Amino acid sequence: MTSDDLDPARRADVLDRLERYYDAVPRTAARAEDFGSLTLFVRDGPGWPYYARPTLGRAETVSADDVRRVRARQREAGVPESFEWVAETTPGLRVAVEGAGLVVREHPLMVLAAESPDPGPEPVTRERADGVVVRTLGPDDPALPGALAVPHLAFAAPGTGVGNAGVAELAALVREQAGDGSLEQSAARLRAGLTRVVAALADGAALCAGQHQPVGRVSEIVGVGTLPSARRRGLGGAVTAALVADARSLGVDTVFLSAGDEDVARIYAGLGFRQVATALIAEPPE
Secondary structure (H helix, E strand, O other): OOHHHOOHHHHHHHHHHHHHHHHHHHHHOEEEEEEOOEEEEEEOOOOOOOOEEEOOOOOOOOOHHHHHHHHHHHHHHOOOOOEEEEOOOOOOHHHHHHHOOOEEEEEEEEEEOOOOOOOOOOOOEEEOOOOOEEEEEOOOOOOHHHHHHHHHHHHHOOOOOOOOOOHHHHHHHHHHHOOOOHHHHHHHHHHHOOOEEEEEEEOOEEEEEEEEEEEOOEEEEEEEEEOHHHOOOOHHHHHHHHHHHHHHHOOOOEEEEEOOOHHHHHHHHOOOEEEEEEEEEEEOOO
């Protein structure tokens, strides 16, 4: 299912559901600040920072000055100057953010095809031939700290090639993050059903992990990252497939994600995801 495979009404319905999701999910962990045609989400407490995005239901033209006002507030609040939106839904925003000095990156926005096999309602726990166990984690699971930390190491070494960071570096990062409140906040979200976590584990250590965040019948798969030293073993695909199965078991019928690049998009396409639009992220130049 590519954007060309969807009839206009179906595509509009999918994009509308995604827009409502993008507006709803930050509100569970952040405060929303109204800037007219833009809304800034500022996270309360530790965790991945949020972004500014087009205000739901407002179709006004966004100007470069509007973007500059939000950037000034982001600097004041000490949060990243980041904007995220869907190109096909708000096509005029790119001109405004580039006019305000930001650099725009494109990411394939992919939705799980409706014809993808339903994995059924069973809990997700699977031991692979190499001894790696892929399973969902609860709020008190001893593997949770590592599962929350591994994407940080993964994203610090972008790409799909095997890297140096391994289990020792993961253990050091877990120790560094202890006491910063992020584990407690994530555990609380797990208990509330706001976040679900899946990890690929070897001897209790997280080699790969990811999350999905259900809101009604829609959920986004986020933060799938593999420990650089454990890449090229199919762990990212295994974790993503397990996240899909978990989402389906909760009654979610729209599962989507943003791929980091075209190479990653090809991996997700093999799991049944199809590009329906382009997700845009704007940030200051390095």
